Amino acid sequence: MSASASDEGTKGLSVFVVEDEALVALNLEDMLAELGCTIIGPVMRLDRAEQMLADGIDADVAILDVNVAGQMVFPFARRLAENGVPIVFATGYGRAGLPEDLHDMPILQKPYTMDDVALGLRSAVSNKSA
Template sequence: MNSPLGQLLNHCRILVVEDEYFIADDMAKALESLGADVVGPASDQQKALALLSSTEKVHAAVLDINLRGCTAFPIADTLIEQGVPFVFTTGYAPASVPPIYADIPRWEKPFNYNDLAQSLPDLVRNG
């Protein structure tokens, strides 16, 4: 990838947690187009937490809030403990996010996967 955009996330490990296959796949492709190394995608809490404990540290994460009837909040807590910046993605109203996560960036579905991917370099730098 020779374009500047192709290097925005060069060698950044980004965890993707999304239970809808096509959304996860499109998001992963958008991140990879910017040079990211995608970890996952994980479709549930258990898989995401296993990835976080068994792989190299991730630089950032994208978490769908609702994962097959469970929330991604335990994953968010682990990322906070590890000092890893992340964003939430959701189709639910802002009130569905507990106040403890009020400062976490939130992308409301549907959104443009490329726009989300292009926002992550700032998150990684400022995280």
């Protein structure tokens, strides 16, 4: 998939990134920039992500690492979803690593490609509008 085909449906999206591994976060930032997204973060700690949510984060979609510095992200993810922010989970655990109530959320299976990111973002945003 070419970059122009990849960014169809992602260009202009504001993406909140929660990822505690610096190299993974930098790689994801590069992918999102190439897809034409605006990046919020990356945030490497859940307490900082919680503060940003409390301050009124303005994101079209979020990409959340499932395990952030030893803490599972699911309670935070539910709060984001309650605030109308679609979620894509980034995980090495696969769908089986998600609680059952979150199984309908798109996942990025680590390691992922830019095409995977584009597909996950489009899926999350289309689920919101469905």
